[in-house]
Amino acid sequence: xxxxxxxxxxxxxxxxxxxxxxxxxxxxxxxxxxxxxxxxxxxxxxxxxxxxxxxxxxxxxxxxxxxxxxxxxxxxxxxxxxxxxxxxxxxxxxxxxxxxxxxxxxxxxxxxxxxxxxxxxxxxxxxx
Amino acid sequence: xxxxxxxxxxxxxxxxxxxxxxxxxxxxxxxxxxxxxxxxxxxxxxxxxxxxxxxxxxxxxxxxxxxxxxxxxxxxxxxxxxxxxxxxxxxxxxxxxxxxxxxxxxxxxxxxxxxxxxxxxxxxxxxxxxxxxxxxxxxxxxxxxxxxxxxxxxxxxxxxxxxxxxxxxxxxxxxxxxxxxxxxxxxxxxxxxxxxxxxxxxxxxxxxxxxxxxxxxxxxxxxxxxxxxxxxxxxxxxx
Numbered sequence: 076x077x078x079x080x081x082x083x084x085x086x087x088x089x090x091x092x093x094x095x096x097x098x099x100x101x102x103x104x105x106x107x108x109x110x111x112x113x114x115x116x117x118x119x120x121x122x123x124x125x126x127x128x129x130x131x132x133x134x135x136x137x138x139x140x141x142x143x144x145x146x147x148x149x150x151x152x153x154x155x156x157x158x159x160x161x162x163x164x165x166x167x168x169x170x171x172x173x174x175x176x177x178x179x180x181x182x183x184x185x186x187x188x189x190x191x192x193x194x195x196x197x198x199x200x201x202x203x
Numbered sequence: 204x205x206x207x208x209x210x211x212x213x214x215x216x217x218x219x220x221x222x223x224x225x226x227x228x229x230x231x232x233x234x235x236x237x238x239x240x241x242x243x244x245x246x247x248x249x250x251x252x253x254x255x256x257x258x259x260x261x262x263x264x265x266x267x268x269x270x271x272x273x274x275x276x277x278x279x280x281x282x283x284x285x286x287x288x289x290x291x292x293x294x295x296x297x298x299x300x301x302x303x304x305x306x307x308x309x310x311x312x313x314x315x316x317x318x319x320x321x322x323x324x325x326x327x328x329x330x331x332x333x334x335x336x337x338x339x340x341x342x343x344x345x346x347x348x349x350x351x352x353x354x355x356x357x358x359x360x361x362x363x364x365x366x367x368x369x370x371x372x373x374x375x376x377x378x379x380x381x382x383x384x385x386x387x388x389x390x391x392x393x394x395x396x397x398x399x400x401x402x403x404x405x406x407x408x409x410x411x412x413x414x415x416x417x418x419x420x421x422x423x424x425x426x427x428x429x430x431x432x433x434x435x436x437x438x439x440x441x442x
Contacts, residue, residue, distance in 0.1 A: 077223060078303045080368045087365045093273035094360075097408030097421075101362060165406050171429030174422050175336060177408055 096178045104161050107154035114151045145199055152199075153192045160184040208234045208289040212241055214253065215296040217303050225294075226250070234284035238276065239267050241283060242295060242307070254305035262415060265354030269307055270296040275356035275413040298359035300372075311355050317371060318353065320394070322386070323378035325349060331385050334419055350416045351377065357410035357420050369399040373410035373420035376401060380423035383430070392431055401427045 089102055124131045138144060164180045167173055173180060212230050217223040228245050239257055246253045256266040260279045267278045271286050272294050287293050301309035325348055326332075332349045357373035358364050364372050371379075376395055383391040395401050404424045411421040 077217070078297060078299060078301060078309065080300050080364055080366060080370070082366050084365045088362050094407075095409060095412040097406065097412065098362065101405055101407040168406055168425050169428050170432065171425045174425045177406070 096181055100161055100164070100177075100181045103157060104165070107158040107161075110150065110154040111158060114154075142200075149192070149196055149199055152195045153188070156188045156191050157184075160188055205233055205235055206289075207231050208283070208287075208291075210241070210283065210287055210290070211292045212245060213292055213294045214242070214245065214306070215294075216253075216306050217297075218305055219303070223303075232283055234282070234289070236283055237279055238269075238271055238281045238283060238286065238293065238295070239278035241293065242269075242278065253307075255307040263352060265352035265416075268298055268354040268356045268359070268415075270294075270298065270359070275359050277354060277356070277415040280415065298355055300358050300361070300364045301355060309355070311353075314355055314358060314372065314374065315353065317375040318378050321375055321378035322382040322391070323351070324382070324385075327381070327385065331381070334417075334422065336422075349381065351381075351418045352416050354415065356413045356415065357418075360409035360413040362407050362409065363403050363405050367399065367403060370403045371395065371400055373404070373424065374418075376404070376427060377410075377418050377420035377423040380427045383427070389434075392427070392434060395427055396431050401431065 088105060091099055091102055121135055124135045139148075161181070161184060164177065164184055167180070168177055208231070210230055210232055212228045213225050214228065215223060216226050228249050230241055230244060232241055232244075239260065242253070242255055243257070246255070255269070257279065258264040258266045260267075262277050262280045265277070268275060269278050270276070271278065271281060272292070273296075274286075275298065276286070278295075283293070295307065297303050297307045297309045301311055301314070304310050326346050327349050329343055329345050329347055332347050351374065353374070355374065357377075361370075361373050364370050379391050379395045382388075401424050404421075406421075408421045411419045414420060
């Protein structure tokens with residue numbers, strides 16, 4: 076029935092309207108997980124270039140140094156940091172630790188993440 | 204004297220197995236009235252066919268829980284002023300994750316059955332009826348009504364409950380925690396130590412944010428997880 080639970084309604088997971096910080100964290104964790112999984116597949120595909128000889132690999136490395144690909148790599152770093160730190164929050168909560176402060180922990184981890192992502196962005200675009 | 208507001212009340216209409224649609228009613232209301240008052244006025248003066256649940260009108264029975272502008276609210280204690288503005292809209296829908304029987308009335312029978320399976324009692328000693336982090340915990344034999352009013356709003360707000368019909372849901376898991384706290388019966392732990400029990404929860408904490416009665420189902424689910432992990436580790440080291 077229209078209003079009953081159904082696995083086909085999974086897109087609702089990604090609807091942040093009218094919801095609280097906990098759901099935003101829930102959505103962020105799923106989006107970053109999907110992003111990291113897609114990256115893993117791409118990463119394995121690119122490693123496969125090694126089997127095609129040094130020329131193929133060198134051309135891929137040249138491509139990896141373009142700003143667009145660098146930006147994509149920054150997104151991977153961001154996803155890893157956000158997913159990892161949020162994972163620590165979820166693990167703590169699941170052990171019954173700091174459950175009442177889950178919102179505050181999420182805000183702290185967001186601040187830490189933004190700081191770390193800014194550092195990596197500076198490193199990747201200006202120092203590397 | 205309070206100025207009256209003109210609002211548009213947009214109400215979800217649906218009879219079993221028929222397609223859902225919305226009816227709009229223009230109402231003149233006192234903004235300090237409650238949302239339930241506006242719904243009742245529609246039933247009294249505009250459409251006697253409107254189906255909705257209500258009983259106590261003071262947040263004790265949990266019957267009048269609905270979605271108000273997309274958020275789960277106990278309509279008998281939600282003032283119109285707090286959810287809309289003059290010339291604004293009020294969209295009223297039935298709770299999510301329960302089959303609709305008629306208009307705003309949902310079938311909560313499975314929820315009540317599961318609460319019974321969890322051996323949920325409406326009365327407990329003052330200590331057992333309180334959460335451990337609450338300040339006033341009197342260790343006496345006096346009893347009081349427990350906080351859960353069985354409104355089902357936690358189930359409606361839960362993202363995990365959107366996609367799994369078998370999931371116990373936050374309210375029922377909170378009831379298991381409450382019962383285990385009193386009885387220390389391992390059967391209660393085993394009943395929730397499964398895929399559709401405490402491990403289905405995805406830590407969105409929506410249940411606790413919409414709960415009108417400070418049950419804090421999310422805290423209770425996490426507490427059950429902790430107890431289950433402790434019990435499992437205990438068994439591991441005993442071997």
